[in-house]
Amino acid sequence: MTIDRLKRQGLPVATVALVILAVWYAGALWLNAPQAIEGLNRAGRPWEAMDLVNAAFAMKRPVLPTPGQVWADFSASVLNYPVTHIRSLVYHAGVTAGSALTGFAMGVALGTLLALGIVHNRTLDASLMPWVIASQTIPILAVAPMIVVILGNLGFTGLLPKAVISMYLCFFPVTVGMVKGLRSVDPLAQDLMRTYSASAAQVFWRLRLPASLPYLFTSLKVAVTISLVGAIVGELPTGGQAGLGSRLLSGSYYGQTIQIWSALFMAALLSILLIGAVSLAERLVVRGNGGRR
Amino acid sequence: MTGRTMLKPSVLLPLASLVMPFGLTASEKVIFAFRDPVPLAGLLTVLVAAIAVRLRPLPPWVDAGISLAAAVLAAAAPFHLLDQGYTLGTHAPGLWVMLAGAALVFWRALGILSAGSWPGRKAVVAGLFGLALVFVWEAGVRGFAVPRVLLPAPSAILAVMGPQSELLWADFQQTVLKAVLRGYLMGCLAGFVVAVIADRVPFLARGLLPFGNLVSAIPIVGIAPIMVMWFGFDWPSKAAVVVVMTFFPMLINTLAGLAASDRLQMDLMRSYAAGYWRTLVTLRLPNALPFLFNALKINATLALIGAIVAEFFGTPVVGMGFRISTEVSRMNLDIVWATILVAAVTGSVIYGALTLAERALTAWHPSARGR
Numbered sequence: 001m002t003i004d005r006l007k008r009q010g011l012p013v014a015t016v017a018l019v020i021l022a023v024w025y026a027g028a029l030w031l032n033a034p035q036a037i038e039g040l041n042r043a044g045r046p047w048e049a050m051d052l053v054n055a056a057f058a059m060k061r062p063v064l065p066t067p068g069q070v071w072a073d074f075s076a077s078v079l080n081y082p083v084t085h086i087r088s089l090v091y092h093a094g095v096t097a098g099s100a101l102t103g104f105a106m107g108v109a110l111g112t113l114l115a116l117g118i119v120h121n122r123t124l125d126a127s128l129m130p131w132v133i134a135s136q137t138i139p140i141l142a143v144a145p146m147i148v149v150i151l152g153n154l155g156f157t158g159l160l161p162k163a164v165i166s167m168y169l170c171f172f173p174v175t176v177g178m179v180k181g182l183r184s185v186d187p188l189a190q191d192l193m194r195t196y197s198a199s200a201a202q203v204f205w206r207l208r209l210p211a212s213l214p215y216l217f218t219s220l221k222v223a224v225t226i227s228l229v230g231a232i233v234g235e236l237p238t239g240g241q242a243g244l245g246s247r248l249l250s251g252s253y254y255g256q257t258i259q260i261w262s263a264l265f266m267a268a269l270l271s272i273l274l275i276g277a278v279s280l281a282e283r284l285v286v287r288g289n290g291g292r293r
Numbered sequence: 294m295t296g297r298t299m300l301k302p303s304v305l306l307p308l309a310s311l312v313m314p315f316g317l318t319a320s321e322k323v324i325f326a327f328r329d330p331v332p333l334a335g336l337l338t339v340l341v342a343a344i345a346v347r348l349r350p351l352p353p354w355v356d357a358g359i360s361l362a363a364a365v366l367a368a369a370a371p372f373h374l375l376d377q378g379y380t381l382g383t384h385a386p387g388l389w390v391m392l393a394g395a396a397l398v399f400w401r402a403l404g405i406l407s408a409g410s411w412p413g414r415k416a417v418v419a420g421l422f423g424l425a426l427v428f429v430w431e432a433g434v435r436g437f438a439v440p441r442v443l444l445p446a447p448s449a450i451l452a453v454m455g456p457q458s459e460l461l462w463a464d465f466q467q468t469v470l471k472a473v474l475r476g477y478l479m480g481c482l483a484g485f486v487v488a489v490i491a492d493r494v495p496f497l498a499r500g501l502l503p504f505g506n507l508v509s510a511i512p513i514v515g516i517a518p519i520m521v522m523w524f525g526f527d528w529p530s531k532a533a534v535v536v537v538m539t540f541f542p543m544l545i546n547t548l549a550g551l552a553a554s555d556r557l558q559m560d561l562m563r564s565y566a567a568g569y570w571r572t573l574v575t576l577r578l579p580n581a582l583p584f585l586f587n588a589l590k591i592n593a594t595l596a597l598i599g600a601i602v603a604e605f606f607g608t609p610v611v612g613m614g615f616r617i618s619t620e621v622s623r624m625n626l627d628i629v630w631a632t633i634l635v636a637a638v639t640g641s642v643i644y645g646a647l648t649l650a651e652r653a654l655t656a657w658h659p660s661a662r663g664r
């Protein structure tokens with residue numbers, strides 16, 4: 001069975017991955033060639049095609065670094081420095097993850113609170129819900145630099161402004177998902193609770209909340225990703241202190257392409273780790289509640 | 294009429310505000326509500342609305358009308374007092390207490406309106422709530438004299454839109470018409486075409502889907518500095534970011550949509566001897582439309598975000614992201630907010646247009662029947 005699955009799944013994925021790698025190397029050669037040719041000509045010695053390939057794949061500031069270069073920089077900045085060092089990528093990832101997770105927690109709390117209000121109060125449902133939905137069409141990230149600057153003027157620097165941006169991004173999916181989840185209760189089960197003469201609180205804790213959990217976790221996976229995006233974008237206007245966003249910005253200022261790519265990979269890795277953590281929590285919680293998912 | 298209902302906060306708050314100061318005159322003299330007709334009228338109507346509707350049951354629309362009128366009259370008070378040259382803020386506790394009472398009366402009116410079943414009530418209730426939020430912003434900023442560099446009042450934002458309309462229009466052209474629109478169209482089209490090909494070649498679909506899911510989990514806006522390096526400062530680099538951001542949601546949704554057709558429907562098409570293309574055009578694509586519109590809506594927001602954030606990494610001296618980042622550092626927050634307003638309206642208009650198109654094109658679909 002595993003062999004079969006490997007054939008069905010592994011082969012196509014491996015093929016696509018190989019194609020991506022091949023295209024990447026070809027692109028690196030094509031994009032870096034002009035610069036490499038210039039460098040070889042300046043050196044004055046006669047050169048051959050292999051020299052060009054070697055030069056194009058080993059430039060200090062390539063237009064497109066090769067996967068090998070990115071990996072070398074990535075592992076060097078992860079392994080060669082202690083995690084508290086300013087040049088360690090783990091340190092920057094930790095800074096970003098800290099504000100992302102703080103904002104995530106704040107956003108989940110706010111989103112859940114709003115969802116509870118909307119589900120239990122008809123006026124709130126009619127007046128607030130349309131604005132929650134409409135606000136999703138607004139490019140919230142555009143507000144990010146302003147929030148950072150305003151909170152900075154008020155004396156809040158460091159983690160909090162970035163966390164506020166992440167919170168701002170996070171609470172929408174949580175609110176929408178929770179409202180949907182809390183309303184997804186089976187009417188038959190609700191009637192059953194009523195025949196047991198369960199109180200409103202009992203209906204909430206024993207029926208509505210467990211029913212909403214799958215929706216909540218789907219929202220949490222979206223929310224944790226965008227909380228990371230919010231934290232990274234929030235680091236742009238503060239200008240190169242710490243965090244993956246400032247690594248991206250300083251890399252783009254000084255033309256350090258390899259640094260940009262490895263920061264990007266760190267961001268991807270971090271995001272996948274966070275989603276994995278949420279999935280794990282989902283499995284534990286839903287199983288704890290007797291769910292089948 | 295019991296004593297308990299008389300002690301409701303919506304009655305107590307305006308009563309308490311009668312004996313509290315409503316502001317300071319230029320000569321540092323404390324004034325009260327009964328010294329000026331406008332706040333007094335607001336206060337009394339709030340009181341009337343809070344008491345009268347409880348004395349005996351009124352028709353709901355009369356109740357809502359009185360409550361709304363009281364809220365509007367009370368809302369006029371802070372602006373009138375400001376026009377008189379009074380200082381508000383912490384010197385006017387009475388005014389804010391009275392407005393809190395008005396808010397309770399207003400909330401009651403919203404409750405009555407949303408309980409009805411007349412057409413358009415949702416839009417009216419949501420609109421009134423939005424207006425109230427704008428009022429709180431305006432009255433709070435002007436009443437407490439919040440510095441312009443922290444938060445400009447909505448009226449100041451609207452006021453700057455007229456004189457700066459040329460600037461805003463140039464930014465709109467640069468960011469939306471050049472970068473967002475072209476990137477959006479290219480990204481969505483590419484995602485769609487690749488999805489159709491991948492659907493025809495299942496090997497490709499099985500290989501691409503894990504990557505699509507992977508990419509949807511990573512913060513793609515991070516590629517913005519790379520794109521700026523490759524395609525230069527002008528709009529092509531922003532369009533490139535938008536293309537990458539919109540490609541994968543479209544790919545994943547189209548693949549899901551193409552798989553949404555029933556086995557029975559497919560068998561029927563085969564029994565009609567319909568070929569691959571005919572089945573695709575007449576059965577599978579129409580069935581995929583809800584998924585396509587879902588992707589188009591997600592992408593509309595993503596495209597605006599991508600283009601604006603990409604402009605933080607370098608632009609010619611025009612564009613919405615450039616405007617936001619430079620005017621923030623110059624403390625011209627009214628222009629920043631005006632730009633954000635333009636972006637918000639743009640996003641809402643695109644979303645609204647897509648919703649209308651979806652309703653027109655998928656009215657037959659089961660998911661549209663509940664509406």
